[in-house]
Amino acid sequence: MASFMSFIRKVLSSTGSGGLNQGCTFVISCDGEQVRLPVPPSSYEVENPYNNATVRVNNIGDINMIGTPGLKTLKFSSLFPAQQYSFVDGQADDPWSYVKKIETFATKRKPCRLTISGTNISLACTIESFPYQEKDGTSDIYYTLNLKEYRYITPEAEQINDITGLNGRVAEIPEKREFNIYPGDSPMDIAARAVGQFSKIEQQGPQRLTLYKQLAKKNLKAGDVVKATRGIVSLNGKRFTL
Template sequence: MDIYLSINNREQVIKLPVLPSEFKIQSGMKNDTYDTISQGEIKLIGMETLKSISLQSFFPSKDYSFLKDREYKGWEYVNLIEGWKTKRIPIRLVITKTPINMACTIDSFEYGLQDGSGDIYYTLTLSEFKFIELNQRQV
C-alpha cells in the first residue's frame, strides 16, 4: 500500500515516505430528529456528510531503510503542503490497494519536532471536496 497526495492533476505529487500505522475514514449522515404530537420523536434520514480522514506519521530528516520514497526530506514535505494550503486548491488523496481516491481540502496540518531525531511528526486532517456541477438550461 502507498499513500499519495497531489495537486492539479499530478502537477506536484507527494508519496508519503512513512505510512501511518492506521487510518480511518469518517463517513456520516446528516439526519434530523423532530418531536411530533402524535408519534413522539421521529428521525428523518438526510444526505451523506463529507468524508474525512486524519493521517499521522513523520517526515524523515535522514535516510532510513524502511522509507517508501526518498524524493524529499523533512521540512521539504512541510513546505510543499503549506504551499498547497496557501494556493487554496483541492488536493487528491490516493491510497493504493483500497478504493480511496478523493479530492480533499486540508482542514488542519499540525507538525513539529519531538524526539531529537530531526524527523518532523505531523497530523494531516483532510475532508472530502465535491466539485460543484451545475445543470445549464437553454432559454
C-alpha cells in the same frame, strides 16, 4: 525515544495482517504536483456523516428523518524522517521540503487528491489542518493530516438573486483537465475524476459507468496522462466518448 520506538513498531506492523497492505503508498497531489509520503501511515480513519436527524412531533413522539450524505473526512499521522531509516519508502527528501509542499497545497485554493494504493481511497479533498512538531531530538517531523472531501458541482444554470439582481455564485467549470494515473487507481477512480467537473450530478453516474467499461479493457499504467474535456476523454492516443 520510547515514543519514537513505539511509532516505529506501529509503522512496521502495517506490513502485517493487522495494518495496511504491504507496499501501500500514500500520494497527495494538487494542480499537477504530487508528494509521495516517505513513511506510509500505519492506519487511517475515514468518517462518513449522513446528517440524519431526530424530530419530535406532537402526539407521535420522536421520529428519525433520513438526511443526505455529508462530506467525508479522513485523517492519519506519520513522520517526515531526517535520517534514511530502513522503513522509509524510497529516498526521502529533507523533512522541511515536505512540510513546505503540503502547506503550498493547502493554500493553492484548488482541490487536492489523496490516493492510497491497495485500497479504494482516491479522494478529492481539501487540507483542513496540518499540525506538525519535532519532539525527540532526531529532527524528524511528526505530523497529522486532516482532510475533507471536495465535491465537484456543475450548476444547472446561473441563478439570479430576486432581491439583489446579482448572479449567484456557481462552480467554475474548466474547459479541459489533465491528471496522472497514480498507483492504486482503479478504472472507476479514473472515470470519476474524468467526468466529475464536466457533467451535471444526475449525469455523472451513467457517464462514469460508460467510461469505466471502456477503460477496464485497456492496459492502464501509473504515470499515464488522462486528458478530459466535456464528453471526450483521451488516454495514450485513444479517445473515449461519454
